[in-house]
Amino acid sequence: MTTFRMTRALFNELQRELRRPHAFAGERVAFIQVHEGNRGDHHALVLASAMRVVSDDDYIDDPLSGARINGNAIRGAMQQILDSGAGMLHVHLHDHDDVPEFGRMDRREIPRLVQSFVATDSRVPHGMLVLSNDSAHAWVAMPGEALRPVDKVVIIGRPMSVIAATPAPRSARYARQGFLGRHSQRTIEGTRIGIAGLGGGGSHIAQQLAHIGFKDYVLFDAQRIEDSNLNRLVGGTEKDIAEQSLKVEIARRMITNIRSDAHVLPIRERWQDAAGALRSCDLVFGCVDGFDERRQLERSCRRYLIPLIDIGMDVQCIEGQLPRMAGQVILSSPGESCMQCIGFLNEKTLAREAARYGDAGDNPQVVWANGILASTAIGIAVDLVAGWTGNHVGLEYLSYDGNRNCVGPHVRLEYLPKEQCTHHPLDQVGDPD
Amino acid sequence: MPLEPGQFAEVLEICPAAREVKEGDATLVLLSDLLLPDGCQPAMTRALLWPTPRDGYSSRLFFSQRIAPAAKVNQQALNWNANSVRILEENWHAFSWQTRGGQRLAQMIGQHLQALR
Numbered sequence: 001m002t003t004f005r006m007t008r009a010l011f012n013e014l015q016r017e018l019r020r021p022h023a024f025a026g027e028r029v030a031f032i033q034v035h036e037g038n039r040g041d042h043h044a045l046v047l048a049s050a051m052r053v054v055s056d057d058d059y060i061d062d063p064l065s066g067a068r069i070n071g072n073a074i075r076g077a078m079q080q081i082l083d084s085g086a087g088m089l090h091v092h093l094h095d096h097d098d099v100p101e102f103g104r105m106d107r108r109e110i111p112r113l114v115q116s117f118v119a120t121d122s123r124v125p126h127g128m129l130v131l132s133n134d135s136a137h138a139w140v141a142m143p144g145e146a147l148r149p150v151d152k153v154v155i156i157g158r159p160m161s162v163i164a165a166t167p168a169p170r171s172a173r174y175a176r177q178g179f180l181g182r183h184s185q186r187t188i189e190g191t192r193i194g195i196a197g198l199g200g201g202g203s204h205i206a207q208q209l210a211h212i213g214f215k216d217y218v219l220f221d222a223q224r225i226e227d228s229n230l231n232r233l234v235g236g237t238e239k240d241i242a243e244q245s246l247k248v249e250i251a252r253r254m255i256t257n258i259r260s261d262a263h264v265l266p267i268r269e270r271w272q273d274a275a276g277a278l279r280s281c282d283l284v285f286g287c288v289d290g291f292d293e294r295r296q297l298e299r300s301c302r303r304y305l306i307p308l309i310d311i312g313m314d315v316q317c318i319e320g321q322l323p324r325m326a327g328q329v330i331l332s333s334p335g336e337s338c339m340q341c342i343g344f345l346n347e348k349t350l351a352r353e354a355a356r357y358g359d360a361g362d363n364p365q366v367v368w369a370n371g372i373l374a375s376t377a378i379g380i381a382v383d384l385v386a387g388w389t390g391n392h393v394g395l396e397y398l399s400y401d402g403n404r405n406c407v408g409p410h411v412r413l414e415y416l417p418k419e420q421c422t423h424h425p426l427d428q429v430g431d432p433d
Numbered sequence: 434m435p436l437e438p439g440q441f442a443e444v445l446e447i448c449p450a451a452r453e454v455k456e457g458d459a460t461l462v463l464l465s466d467l468l469l470p471d472g473c474q475p476a477m478t479r480a481l482l483w484p485t486p487r488d489g490y491s492s493r494l495f496f497s498q499r500i501a502p503a504a505k506v507n508q509q510a511l512n513w514n515a516n517s518v519r520i521l522e523e524n525w526h527a528f529s530w531q532t533r534g535g536q537r538l539a540q541m542i543g544q545h546l547q548a549l550r
Binding site for chain 1: 454455456457458486487488489490514515517518519520521522524529
């Protein structure tokens with residue numbers, strides 16, 4: 001299984017470049033730098049980081065070819081492979097909607113170019129990418145392997161496109177959510193979901209995703225249910241407590257009871273100990289305790305171009321005052337502002353947590369607050385994959401006031417730095433060297 | 434920001450396999466085969482120096498596994514308060530140990546290792 005991922009910003013940048021008129025060439029080509037991810041795992045990743053433009057002077061006037069480029073353009077791309085240690089994909093555009101295919105001439109000519117990239121550095125992936133107005137298709141030669149179509153293309157952003165050979169669902173079950181869009185159910189079924197933490201928040205999320213029709217899940221939680229979880233863990237029963245059931249198994253049972261054809265991979269470990277499985281997810285829900293774990297999860301998701309939706313709640317009990325219940329839902333998208341940019345993760349809170357020896361403590365948790373936060377996160381996720389609201393904002397930071405029962409944009413968004421995120425540079429995508 | 438070459442050369446004297454690595458906006462020192470003080474188990478390990486403030490410490494030294502310190506160190510004295518922390522897609526462990534600020538890289542490593550002596 002091979003997945004190719006790129007950001008929506010890079011997709012748009014390529015579209016602009018490939019549509020730029022040329023003095024004589026009928027169409028343009030470009031290159032993108034790519035990095036291998038999840039090396040050694042059966043779920044391989046090819047992650048795009050940057051575009052390389054072909055100079056106007058490097059096109060050859062050839063009436064038989066829409067875009068013929070000279071040796072200088074190819075040598076430049078090969079030199080970049082050597083200098084960067086990254087792979088290279090040839091990119092061109094087919095000006096129509098829906099999933100494009102490589103034409104006969106593309107399949108004959110471009111693989112020769114890819115072969116010269118492989119000869120330049122065979123330790124990194126190389127290949128060819130074709131864009132349409134709203135979709136993409138890629139063939140990639142992973143190190144030591146032949147050039148072949150990838151199984152899935154994911155364009156990260158808002159909307160997020162998940163392009164896979166998923167059969168269109170024929171069930172009437174989702175008729176009442178048809179307003180989400182013509183291809184929405186297909187996208188929903190093609191999206192691999194990761195949920196880190198299957199407690200109060202994660203169990204709500206799993207249940208709602210199953211109702212919506214998501215089919216592919218990776219669940220991470222090493223814990224077994226305890227009596228103190230029953231006030232909020234959706235799907236948990238007294239029998240589970242007696243049997244000390246694993247939280248991931250409770251979630252799996254709940255999902256498959258709703259959708260029997262769902263593919264659920266329950267990981268009985270922390271996500272940190274099953275990194276390959278996390279990287280294989282197209283969208284991750286973070287339902288974890290503590291700031292440091294959020295920092296780690298966001299870092300891993302950014303490295304593998306995975307959008308992360310984080311939820312969390314707390315109740316502050318100060319003597320002499322009424323308890324204050326608060327929470328947050330954050331959408332952290334690769335290439336956009338991160339949890340550090342918005343000030344949610346900062347050195348002060350991380351230091352305070354470390355002073356407690358990394359123990360986030362037994363924070364108060366209640367089912368209704370978990371439910372509101374989970375439902376809000378689900379709303380963001382569905383809009384992310386379906387794009388039904390037309391909202392293109394890549395960062396969401398919503399604040400929950402549990403005392404007033406309301407959710408709204410966090411005040412910190414008003415002070416968001418205008419500069420691009422420097423905490424997670426896109427040139428660090430893929431496996432570390 | 435890249436590490437100062439003179440300082441990095443000093444690190445190479447302690448750990449010849451050391452190399453500079455990037456994690457997000459931080460520049461770190463990956464110490465493969467770092468020799469630990471006499472009596473530690475294991476005697477050599479993979480470690481990662483985070484040379485700038487993190488988690489309330491002026492620098493942190495992460496280890497790929499928990500280290501059993503030399504016998505003369507009180508085993509209870511080390512508080513391993515960072516466990517399986519994900520950095521550079523590896524799990525790392527660190528004990529609570531504050532070092533003085535404004536030190537050179539090699540001095541930082543030496544101060545962290547002092548806790549294991």
